[in-house]
Amino acid sequence: MAKSLVIVESPAKAKTISKYLGKDYIVESSVGHIRDLPKKASPASKRASIPKDISLEEKQKLKAVNDRNRLIRRMGIDPDNGWTADWQIIPEKEKVIKSLRKAAKGVDHIYLATDLDREGEAIAWHLKEALGPEKYNYSRVRFNQITKSAIIDSFADPKEIDLDLVKAYRARRFLDKVIGFELSPLLWKKIARGLSAGRVQSVALRVLDERERLIQEFIPEEYWEVSMKLRSSDKNIIPFALNRKKSDPLLQKDEAKKIKSLIESTELKISEIVKKPVKIKPKAPFITSTLQQAASTKLSFNVKRTMRVAQKLYEGGHITYMRTDAPSLSKESIQDARNYISDKLGENYLTNAPRIYSSTENAQEAHEAIRPTNAFMHPDDLIGSSEEERRLYSLIWQQYISCQMPDAEYLSTSVKVAVGDYYFSAKGREVVFDGYTKVSKNNTDAEDDILPVMHEGEDLVLEELNLDQKFTKPPARFSEAALVKELEKKGIGRPSTYANIISTIQDRGYVEIQNRRFFVKKIGHIVTERLIESFDDIMNYDFTANLENNLDQVASGNLNWKNVLDDFYKAFQDDLASASIDDGGMRTNKPTATDIICPDCSKSKMVIRNSSNGVFLGCSGYDNEGDDKCKKTVNLISGDEAISVDDKEEAENLLIKKRCSKCETSMDNYLIDEHRKLHVCAKSPDCDGYEVEDGLFKIKGYDGPVLECHKCGSEMQLKTGRFGKYFGCLNDNCGTTRALQRNGEPKPLTMEPISMPDLACIKCEDHYLLRDSMKGLFLAASKYPKNRETRAPKVSEINHLTSEINEACRFLPEKDKHAYLMSAPEKDRDGNAYVIRYNKSEDVHYLASEKDGKKTKWTAIYNNGEWAQNLKS
Numbered sequence: 099m100a101k102s103l104v105i106v107e108s109p110a111k112a113k114t115i116s117k118y119l120g121k122d123y124i125v126e127s128s129v130g131h132i133r134d135l136p137k138k139a140s141p142a143s144k145r146a147s148i149p150k151d152i153s154l155e156e157k158q159k160l161k162a163v164n165d166r167n168r169l170i171r172r173m174g175i176d177p178d179n180g181w182t183a184d185w186q187i188i189p190e191k192e193k194v195i196k197s198l199r200k201a202a203k204g205v206d207h208i209y210l211a212t213d214l215d216r217e218g219e220a221i222a223w224h225l226k227e228a229l230g231p232e233k234y235n236y237s238r239v240r241f242n243q244i245t246k247s248a249i250i251d252s253f254a255d256p257k258e259i260d261l262d263l264v265k266a267y268r269a270r271r272f273l274d275k276v277i278g279f280e281l282s283p284l285l286w287k288k289i290a291r292g293l294s295a296g297r298v299q300s301v302a303l304r305v306l307d308e309r310e311r312l313i314q315e316f317i318p319e320e321y322w323e324v325s326m327k328l329r330s331s332d333k334n335i336i337p338f339a340l341n342r343k344k345s346d347p348l349l350q351k352d353e354a355k356k357i358k359s360l361i362e363s364t365e366l367k368i369s370e371i372v373k374k375p376v377k378i379k380p381k382a383p384f385i386t387s388t389l390q391q392a393a394s395t396k397l398s399f400n401v402k403r404t405m406r407v408a409q410k411l412y413e414g415g416h417i418t419y420m421r422t423d424a425p426s427l428s429k430e431s432i433q434d435a436r437n438y439i440s441d442k443l444g445e446n447y448l449t450n451a452p453r454i455y456s457s458t459e460n461a462q463e464a465h466e467a468i469r470p471t472n473a474f475m476h477p478d479d480l481i482g483s484s485e486e487e488r489r490l491y492s493l494i495w496q497q498y499i500s501c502q503m504p505d506a507e508y509l510s511t512s513v514k515v516a517v518g519d520y521y522f523s524a525k526g527r528e529v530v531f532d533g534y535t536k537v538s539k540n541n542t543d544a545e546d547d548i549l550p551v552m553h554e555g556e557d558l559v560l561e562e563l564n565l566d567q568k569f570t571k572p573p574a575r576f577s578e579a580a581l582v583k584e585l586e587k588k589g590i591g592r593p594s595t596y597a598n599i600i601s602t603i604q605d606r607g608y609v610e611i612q613n614r615r616f617f618v619k620k621i622g623h624i625v626t627e628r629l630i631e632s633f634d635d636i637m638n639y640d641f642t643a644n645l646e647n648n649l650d651q652v653a654s655g656n657l658n659w660k661n662v663l664d665d666f667y668k669a670f671q672d673d674l675a676s677a678s679i680d681d682g683g684m685r686t687n688k689p690t691a692t693d694i695i696c697p698d699c700s701k702s703k704m705v706i707r708n709s710s711n712g713v714f715l716g717c718s719g720y721d722n723e724g725d726d727k728c729k730k731t732v733n734l735i736s737g738d739e740a741i742s743v744d745d746k747e748e749a750e751n752l753l754i755k756k757r758c759s760k761c762e763t764s765m766d767n768y769l770i771d772e773h774r775k776l777h778v779c780a781k782s783p784d785c786d787g788y789e790v791e792d793g794l795f796k797i798k799g800y801d802g803p804v805l806e807c808h809k810c811g812s813e814m815q816l817k818t819g820r821f822g823k824y825f826g827c828l829n830d831n832c833g834t835t836r837a838l839q840r841n842g843e844p845k846p847l848t849m850e851p852i853s854m855p856d857l858a859c860i861k862c863e864d865h866y867l868l869r870d871s872m873k874g875l876f877l878a879a880s881k882y883p884k885n886r887e888t889r890a891p892k893v894s895e896i897n898h899l900t901s902e903i904n905e906a907c908r909f910l911p912e913k914d915k916h917a918y919l920m921s922a923p924e925k926d927r928d929g930n931a932y933v934i935r936y937n938k939s940e941d942v943h944y945l946a947s948e949k950d951g952k953k954t955k956w957t958a959i960y961n962n963g964e965w966a967q968n969l970k971s
Contacts, residue, residue, distance in 0.1 A: 104124065106125065108129065118249045135185065181272060181663055190863035198229060210236060210259065214241070223261075223264045237258070243415070243419065244412065244413065244415040248471075263653050265659040288684045288687065289628060290709045300637060302591070303625070313764075314764045315763050321568050323564075328561060338523060341520070341522065355565070360517050365557070368513055369521075378505060378533075380453075381501065381538075385423045385425050387593055389468055393490060394582075402597045407484075411487055411491055418466055418469050421465075425455040426456060427469065435498060448504075453502055477492035482952030503533055511549050513552055578616075588642075691703065691786065699717060703718055713734050714732060714733055716731045758780075759787055775793065812828055816838065848910075849870035849903065851870075852903065853865075853867055854868055854877075860889070891933070897920050903917070903920070928954070944957060
């Protein structure tokens with residue numbers, strides 16, 4: 099019997115599936131996408147030339163045609179001719195395709211077992227097209243969990259590739275491509291080089307920018323809070339707070355003092371005690387967005403990390419597919435959860451009937467919710483998985499089990515004390531029945547305060563009285579979790595795209611995350627404002643959501659994909675033409691004039707310029723010709739560290755900031771030098787308000803401003819760049835840099851990277867570098883950030899690099915910092931390879947062996963000049 103070839107996306111998935119299919123199946127991996135649109139223009143068959151003997155008008159028309167053809171070659175898609183596409187094998191995947199073709203020889207069937215979402219369907223289609231659609235018999239198999247039963251069932255009932263889903267993928271890909279390729283050059287021309295725009299990323303940026311604007315325009319108002327601690331007859335101390343409705347005006351200082359006087363002159367008695375039962379339902383099992391939000395809130399995982407760890411759990415067969423917006427559960431999985439509850443927790447924790455969670459009306463990827471593949475696989479039983487995998491699995495498992503448990507029941511108690519016309523309350527809650535919280539504890543379920551037994555009319559004694567000055571808070575900044583929730587609410591993007599959206603707007607330099615909150619950079623403000631003015635459709639929330647819905651209709655086979663593309667493209671081209679004209683088109687990034695004299699030419703005045711790398715001062719003489727031209731620029735160092743840990747600190751920061759005299763918006767401040775601080779309106783360049791403050795200034799948390807270069811001994815000076823503050827060597831022949839940490843200290847020196855050309859990357863066509871960081875040694879692809887592959891090194895991969903490591907450590911205070919690793923054992927006593935790991939708390943490397951990519955119980959540490967191996971019990 100001839101064998102069959104099974105193709106999946108990842109090597110890890112291939113490894114798991116091959117265990118279940120047996121010897122009649124060859125399982126190979128495509129390692130993600132194998133075809134894409136061209137990264138650069140395809141060469142023209144013949145360079146188009148413009149004849150000299152034609153009129154100027156004809157020349158312009160011919161040039162426009164040539165430019166259009168060149169753009170189409172660069173994009174790889176032709177909107178003018180039925181959206182034909184130039185799909186190409188990704189250069190790094192040539193070897194993968196060659197390997198797959200070799201594996202396909204002699205097989206009678208090819209099963210395409212890529213993921214079950216739109217992206218997985220597209221990979222399956224690309225594989226079929228690349229290997230030859232008529233050359234083999236193809237089947238599409240889909241499963242939402244990598245378990246033996248799911249795999250066997252899917253192969254028993256193979257399907258065809260869903261071409262409607264592929265059309266939806268192509269439509270999305272083409273839309274993103276035309277917007278990126280046709281709109282980005284306009285941003286370069288009108289605003290600054292190196293900028294980009296996208297169909298979804300720009301709308302997501304608008305969400306953040308609108309919040310940033312609200313914060314900048316917010317003026318905190320003073321108000322007062324009154325609270326007291328009273329002693330009951332049983333000597334218990336109970337905190338009481340003044341009752342205030344949201345509709346009540348802010349409590350002012352005079353009224354607070356009046357309340358204080360009333361309290362001090364009133365006999366305090368309990369006027370009312372109210373007790374009422376409260377029930378809280380468990381939440382639905384996770385979908386992609388709610389998992390990302392919960393992991394952010396409870397585990398401090400960013401969205402990208404959550405999806406990476408979830409992918410590992412899925413490929414390991416521990417959870418169902420992690421890209422879904424359907425909270426529904428299969429009958430079998432509901433029964434599995436109920437069996438666990440009955441066996442392990444008891445009948446008291448089992449509901450009379452199963453809880454059913456239905457999908458929302460707009461759920462587009464109608465798969466099952468994210469859940470464990472086996473309810474009885476407790477997080478503690480997840481052997482061989484990393485700590486982050488166990489933590490995320492625990493979150494998923496708890497949500498899954500608890501969703502089939504009874505409500506949590508509480509008795510809520512409210513005790514009121516009347517003081518004239520004012521009321522003070524003390525609130526408490528005691529657990530009557532813990533219900534689902536026995537498994538899953540909510541963040542809001544803090545330790546419940548149980549009030550002591552009290553009676554109406556009981557006398558109370560004043561122990562403590564507090565009047566606290568407060569300020570109203572601006573709207574909260576978005577965290578990653580809050581942004582995902584907002585994007586989902588507005589219908590922007592889909593579960594599989596949230597992580598990519600967040601990464602893209604950071605990579606483009608439009609936003610940064612500080613203290614787990616988004617801050618929009620100046621260039622992000624400018625791009626957003628200009629796009630809203632010139633491309634109101636693309637930047638409109640409803641338009642974006644409706645376009646997403648239309649693309650989902652394409653996936654369902656209800657709309658023609660080319661009609662959707664044509665309708666969008668026509669409107670887009672009209673907007674693009676209007677925005678591109680010099681007079682009346684998209685507004686430019688106009689510099690803001692100042693009275694600061696240029697320190698170089700002493701003739702012209704400096705202007706405030708905004709670039710993709712930040713805000714800086716540039717001489718206005720740059721536009722002059724000949725000897726009068728001056729290219730002087732001055733780096734501006736932000737006078738603020740990003741301080742928003744919470745809304746209270748944000749409000750305090752707004753109180754400190756100066757307000758623009760022209761529009762009352764808060765002003766950003768920058769250090770020009772040690773004696774001058776520049777305050778610039780946050781709405782610059784649309785508002786030209788600025789102010790120069792004289793005084794003595796220094797960088798927050800740094801007493802420098804200079805440092806000695808560790809390589810050449812020259813002076814290093816604090817500078818600012820796209821990625822923040824850093825030290826740069828003043829020796830032009832050196833150019834060494836060191837980062838500045840948030841605590842104001844220079845980043846500790848680490849070993850220089852060591853090239854390892856003979857050690858090929860596993861996931862991409864590249865080789866590794868051995869790198870050092872504050873988290874220890876690691877291997878990284880040499881073409882980072884194009885190739886983002888990293889992993890921990892094996893002892894056997896680096897123990898021959900003694901001379902290279904000594905050379906790379908020559909500038910470190912401890913030149914033999916890593917020498918002890920050269921004598922480390924390559925394998926444990928069972929013959930498994932040792933991998934070098936890092937213990938951050940003790941600042942030392944240790945060894946942990948692995949077998950088939952999973953940790954064993956063998957470790958080794960270096961102590962008293964020798965390595966000691968240890969087997970955990």
